[in-house]
Amino acid sequence: MFDFMAGIGKNVILMTAITAWFTAQVLKTITSYWRHGSFNAERLVGAGGMPSSHTALVVSLAVGVALKDGLESSLFAVAVVLAGIVMYDAAGVRRAAGKQAKVINKLVREMRVEHKVRDTRLKELLGHTPLEVLGGAVHGTLIAYAFYVFCR
Known part of the structure; x- marks a missing residue:
């Protein structure tokens, strides 16, 4: 078990x-x-907020692979595709779901005044604005570069 944990700790990426x-x-x-x-x-x-930690994670992964294995590597291609999917989801799908939750919560509050509606509050902060995703990408890039410089 110790060898396993030590091996993971040595994995710079x-x-x-x-x-x-x-x-x-x-x-x-x-x-x-x-x-x-x-x-x-x-x-x-x-989830949600500035910067996007999901974006920081996948961008640092992609940049770390690029710095270690090069832009031509298959692993870099996989990391970039993964990063693209995660960033699209963060700023697109999850953000839209958060907006829908906000509208549904408002409808439930308004309906409770006139009707008996059980109060089930949906989580509204799910996704990210494009600026939050960009902040996560910049953060992830800086972290990957710092590891590349200081851990080689």
């Missing part, structure tokens, strides 16, 4: 991606506090 995700989650918590004036622990693990 994996450590790059995990670090990018973790630091983006911390930054997301800080930006949420700055924006709303109160600490929200859910921001440490939740």
